[in-house]
Amino acid sequence: MGAQLRVYRQRIRSVQAMKKITRAFELIAASRMVKAQQRTAASAPYTDAITRAVSAVATYSTENHPLTMEKREVRRAAVLLVTSDRGLAGAYSSSILKAGEQLSELLRAEGKEVALYVTGRKGIAYHRFRHHELAGQWSGFSDSPSFENAREVSNTLINAFLASMDDKEDAGEVDEIHLVFTRFVTMVTQVSEVVRLLPLEIVEDDATPGPDDVLPLYEFEPSPAAVLDALLPRYVESRIYNALLQAAASELAARQRAMKSATDNAEEMIRRYSRLANTARQAEITQEISEIVGGSNALSEASDA
Amino acid sequence: MPQLQVEFVSADRKIWSGPAVRVIVRTVDGEMGVLPGHSPILALMAAGPVRIRPADKDAETVEVQVDGGFLSVEHDRVTLVSDSATVLSGTSVA
Numbered sequence: 001m002g003a004q005l006r007v008y009r010q011r012i013r014s015v016q017a018m019k020k021i022t023r024a025f026e027l028i029a030a031s032r033m034v035k036a037q038q039r040t041a042a043s044a045p046y047t048d049a050i051t052r053a054v055s056a057v058a059t060y061s062t063e064n065h066p067l068t069m070e071k072r073e074v075r076r077a078a079v080l081l082v083t084s085d086r087g088l089a090g091a092y093s094s095s096i097l098k099a100g101e102q103l104s105e106l107l108r109a110e111g112k113e114v115a116l117y118v119t120g121r122k123g124i125a126y127h128r129f130r131h132h133e134l135a136g137q138w139s140g141f142s143d144s145p146s147f148e149n150a151r152e153v154s155n156t157l158i159n160a161f162l163a164s165m166d167d168k169e170d171a172g173e174v175d176e177i178h179l180v181f182t183r184f185v186t187m188v189t190q191v192s193e194v195v196r197l198l199p200l201e202i203v204e205d206d207a208t209p210g211p212d213d214v215l216p217l218y219e220f221e222p223s224p225a226a227v228l229d230a231l232l233p234r235y236v237e238s239r240i241y242n243a244l245l246q247a248a249a250s251e252l253a254a255r256q257r258a259m260k261s262a263t264d265n266a267e268e269m270i271r272r273y274s275r276l277a278n279t280a281r282q283a284e285i286t287q288e289i290s291e292i293v294g295g296s297n298a299l300s301e302a303s304d305a
Numbered sequence: 306m307p308q309l310q311v312e313f314v315s316a317d318r319k320i321w322s323g324p325a326v327r328v329i330v331r332t333v334d335g336e337m338g339v340l341p342g343h344s345p346i347l348a349l350m351a352a353g354p355v356r357i358r359p360a361d362k363d364a365e366t367v368e369v370q371v372d373g374g375f376l377s378v379e380h381d382r383v384t385l386v387s388d389s390a391t392v393l394s395g396t397s398v399a
Contacts, residue, residue, distance in 0.1 A: 042317055042318045043316065043317055045312065046316050049312070049314055049386045050386060052377075052384075053347060053375060053377055056377070218347045219345065220347050221332055221333070221347070222332075226349065227347055227348075227349055227375070230375065234388070238316070
């Protein structure tokens with residue numbers, strides 16, 4: 001066998017192996033995707049119930065809660081970046097990191113100091129490589145976050161936020177918290193989104209409530225302030241949990257798409273190499289025939305002479 | 306006969322939902338029973354059991370252990386929300 005042909009066959013084999021791997025990744029991402037979507041759906045009733053309760057308290061009481069108060073002077077802003085633990089998800093990580101960088105630029109331009117909180121190994125590695133200081137980091141749950149993970153993250157953030165309430169200047173305190181994550185729109189569309197988490201702005205999704213939606217005049221037990229106290233941290237928790245779940249679904253969707261196109265590319269490559277290998281084989285045969293024919297001609301000419 | 310529409314959710318799933326005739330919870334101020342026609346209330350739950358008597362007479366009373374949370378009652382709709390809950394008895398309806 002010719003050297004050329006051997007090289008092509010070797011390449012085809014290695015591309016075939018890669019194709020198997022990318023195909024497997026694609027299937028894994030697809031099956032996890034379904035689970036992630038189920039989890040997002042399962043957490044919806046909780047989020048709805050909390051949002052409704054919080055807006056009820058906000059509507060019927062004039063309570064000023066630390067978590068809803070605007071600071072007069074914002075010196076330090078926290079940015080929570082939700083990134084993935086693993087790569088091979090196309091532009092997923094880089095687009096969320098870019099959104100984070102843009103937000104940090106904007107905050108710095110406003111004269112605020114930026115404290116970075118990052119979830120996901122990709123984001124941590126990106127900032128560590130650039131020697132950025134991270135105020136907090138979590139990893140290991142990017143594709144299947146649990147509520148406990150969300151609670152851990154939100155407790156850290158809420159504590160940092162509440163630390164700024166006393167007038168003393170502590171190193172860890174923050175006056176604002178922004179959340180950068182990827183919103184899952186559909187299987188093919190995921191967008192990077194930036195929201196301000198604290199101080200809270202409670203926004204109802206539906207602008208005009210129907211006549212049945214009017215909230216009744218609640219009694220609060222034990223008191224409006226106590227209810228708000230208990231509800232707001234939960235509300236923040238559920239917002240973060242929701243963001244983690246959406247990011248997980250987006251990550252898996254991005255990975256599934258990236259792996260699908262990798263598999264398609266591998267197929268295309270195998271086709272191209274097969275053509276080249278065929279051409280090489282054909283050329284080899286043609287050459288052999290012409291060598292034989294040439295040789296026999298030379299022999300017969302020699303015997304004729 | 307009026308009934309309560311009960312929805313019991315925790316952070317990651319729905320624990321129980323359906324029609325009921327009575328819900329008993331432990332709030333931070335003490336035990337509270339909710340019957341149809343209760344006035345609107347938003348109360349904080351303390352750690353303790355929540356007992357739901359389903360409207361279906363043959364069904365077992367649902368008993369769930371919670372470690373805190375809140376409940377809201379309005380127009381005979383009862384929403385119970387807790388961070389973590391363990392179903393002690395009664396069928397859990399997804």
